[in-house]
Amino acid sequence: MKKEKRKLLLVMLLCITMVGTALLSACSEPNEPEEPEAPPHNALTGATAEEGYDEAAGERRIAAFVVENSPDARPQWGMDDENYSPDLVLQAEVEGGITRMLWFYADYEKTPEIIGPTRSARPPFIKFSELFDSIFVHWGQSHTKGSYVGASSVFKHDKVDHINQMTLDDTEGLYGRDNTRNVNVEHTGIIYTEKLPATIKNLGFRSAPKDYTKLCFNNVTEPVSETAATQVGVTYSSRAFEGTYWTYNEEDGMYHTSDFQNDFARENLLVLFDDTEYITKENYQGGGGGSVTYCNYKFRGHTGKLFSKGTVKDIEWQRVDNKLEIIDPSIDAATAKASNDEAFEAAKEAVKASEEENPEWPVYNKYTIVTPESDEEQTEEEALANSYVLQNLNRGKTWVGWISQNNGGSVSSN
Numbered sequence: 283m284k285k286e287k288r289k290l291l292l293v294m295l296l297c298i299t300m301v302g303t304a305l306l307s308a309c310s311e312p313n314e315p316e317e318p319e320a321p322p323h324n325a326l327t328g329a330t331a332e333e334g335y336d337e338a339a340g341e342r343r344i345a346a347f348v349v350e351n352s353p354d355a356r357p358q359w360g361m362d363d364e365n366y367s368p369d370l371v372l373q374a375e376v377e378g379g380i381t382r383m384l385w386f387y388a389d390y391e392k393t394p395e396i397i398g399p400t401r402s403a404r405p406p407f408i409k410f411s412e413l414f415d416s417i418f419v420h421w422g423q424s425h426t427k428g429s430y431v432g433a434s435s436v437f438k439h440d441k442v443d444h445i446n447q448m449t450l451d452d453t454e455g456l457y458g459r460d461n462t463r464n465v466n467v468e469h470t471g472i473i474y475t476e477k478l479p480a481t482i483k484n485l486g487f488r489s490a491p492k493d494y495t496k497l498c499f500n501n502v503t504e505p506v507s508e509t510a511a512t513q514v515g516v517t518y519s520s521r522a523f524e525g526t527y528w529t530y531n532e533e534d535g536m537y538h539t540s541d542f543q544n545d546f547a548r549e550n551l552l553v554l555f556d557d558t559e560y561i562t563k564e565n566y567q568g569g570g571g572g573s574v575t576y577c578n579y580k581f582r583g584h585t586g587k588l589f590s591k592g593t594v595k596d597i598e599w600q601r602v603d604n605k606l607e608i609i610d611p612s613i614d615a616a617t618a619k620a621s622n623d624e625a626f627e628a629a630k631e632a633v634k635a636s637e638e639e640n641p642e643w644p645v646y647n648k649y650t651i652v653t654p655e656s657d658e659e660q661t662e663e664e665a666l667a668n669s670y671v672l673q674n675l676n677r678g679k680t681w682v683g684w685i686s687q688n689n690g691g692s693v694s695s696n
Contacts, residue, residue, distance in 0.1 A: 328499035328677035339389035360394030520690025549678025
């Protein structure tokens with residue numbers, strides 16, 4: 283009973299993960315308990331061990347799978363799996379006005395039995411996967427020619443650990459084909475995920491993850507603003523021939539779409555605007571024939587929108603030290619620090635009231651404040667003036683729509 287009482291007393295809004303350098307409150311009282319570490323959790327969803335996260339997965343790298351999204355590829359194998367739907371899904375334009383997806387799993391030992399149809403790699407998808415230090419799994423790749431820098435060059439230049447069906451001596455049987463749908467062969471490639479751990483081991487990839495993007499989450503699910511957004515539509519560019527459309531369901535608190543010919547649901551929708559350019563590669567088919575025009579993302583950072591709990595909020599995003607930062611522009615660092623200080627004091631009072639000899643301290647930070655490095659000494663006030671606040675997501679799975687701000691991409695909601 284005492285334990286339950288203490289848990290109730292210590293429940294507070296938190297940012298589960300700490301990204302960058304946080305400005306935290308300090309206390310001069312002797313024997314002050316040290317700041318607690320965040321509990322082990324899924325860096326992409328915020329799920330803890332009590333919610334099914336295997337803590338051993340923290341010692342393994344994230345896996346990212348390229349998945350096709352042309353009409354003949356739908357419904358994708360494993361996308362709406364009851365137990366192991368992707369933790370995070372990136373959807374972005376590739377060429378010919380179509381989009382492709384990248385599915386991320388924080389634990390590649392907990393995936394659907396089959397993932398697919400899997401397709402070839404493109405540079406923006408590789409760059410995005412590097413934000414999470416992912417092992418990149420694909421079937422084929424674009425090649426450099428003329429002014430176009432293909433996936434083949436990016437893999438080599440960035441030294442990305444990747445698994446390509448086209449070059450793999452697949453002794454484990456990682457790749458296969460499902461020919462039951464009466465579609466062209468390019469829409470039939472699948473991955474037998476139970477073979478992935480052995481394949482990774484055989485290839486000798488680094489097993490332990492390096493520092494990578496860890497999203498920030500609320501401990502308590504809440505609307506992100508007072509602006510309602512129950513219908514959401516995303517257009518990737520003026521060249522894209524279709525968009526992605528979502529409807530919020532109050533009963534389960536999730537956004538749903540049937541655009542993939544299944545009932546696909548997410549707790550969070552994250553839309554990232556970026557600059558894009560179109561690059562045409564001639565003689566695409568070899569022998570002097572054909573051409574293809576690729577959509578390339580600049581990765582410069584820009585504005586965006588976060589949808590959750592039927593509400594919407596403007597955000598900003600940037601890439602810093604090869605990590606993705608989602609920024610809350612509505613809260614300044616000084617205000618956030620004051621809120622953290624208040625939460626810290628409340629946590630101390632709650633611990634005293636609990637009358638526990640060795641209480642487990644809650645993670646008391648509601649906001650993560652990032653302070654850019656400086657070559658000059660700064661006072662706390664000066665540091666705060668240059669700091670910014672990271673945006674928390676509600677715990678759960680996220681869809682990311684990467685769209686063009688300079689070539690006709692748009693998002694609408696009501």
